[in-house]
Amino acid sequence: AQLVESGGGLVQAGGSLRLSCAASGRAFSNYAMGWFRRAPGKEREFVAAIGWNGITTYYADSVKGRFTISRDHAKNTVYLQMNSLKPEDTAIYYCAADRSPIPHSNSYEYDYWGLGTQVTVSS
Numbered sequence: 001a002q003l004v005e006s007g008g009g010l011v012q013a014g015g016s017l018r019l020s021c022a023a024s025g026r027a028f029s030n031y032a033m034g035w036f037r038r039a040p041g042k043e044r045e046f047v048a049a050i051g052w053n054g055i056t057t058y059y060a061d062s063v064k065g066r067f068t069i070s071r072d073h074a075k076n077t078v079y080l081q082m083n084s085l086k087p088e089d090t091a092i093y094y095c096a097a098d099r100s101p102i103p104h105s106n107s108y109e110y111d112y113w114g115l116g117t118q119v120t121v122s123s
Contacts, residue, residue, distance in 0.1 A: 021095030
């Protein structure tokens with residue numbers, strides 16, 4: 001099983017990016033999927049998660065109202081739409097999958113991880 005993130009890059013503050021996480025090697029349709037990030041010199045932190053049904057979502061307070069997580073079962077892909085980006089959103093963003101269908105923020109319970117994609121927001 002493999003998760004591959006894409007869509008990162010350099011953007012000015014106030015701009016938008018859409019990250020994608022393509023899953024392969026198994027079907028993740030019954031898995032909860034999450035996005036996490038690690039900023040330089042900081043611990044990894046939870047960003048957003050979505051349940052197997054594609055309806056139940058959960059966000060960190062720091063991104064609520066700006067980021068939207070979604071999934072496309074047919075494409076086995078999860079997305080993170082990021083709007084109104086701030087310099088403090090600069091980080092490596094990781095996609096993760098959990099065998100539990102319920103979304104949550106505990107990174108230690110996620111079973112599969114991608115290698116990450118860099119997001120840099122300039123002021």
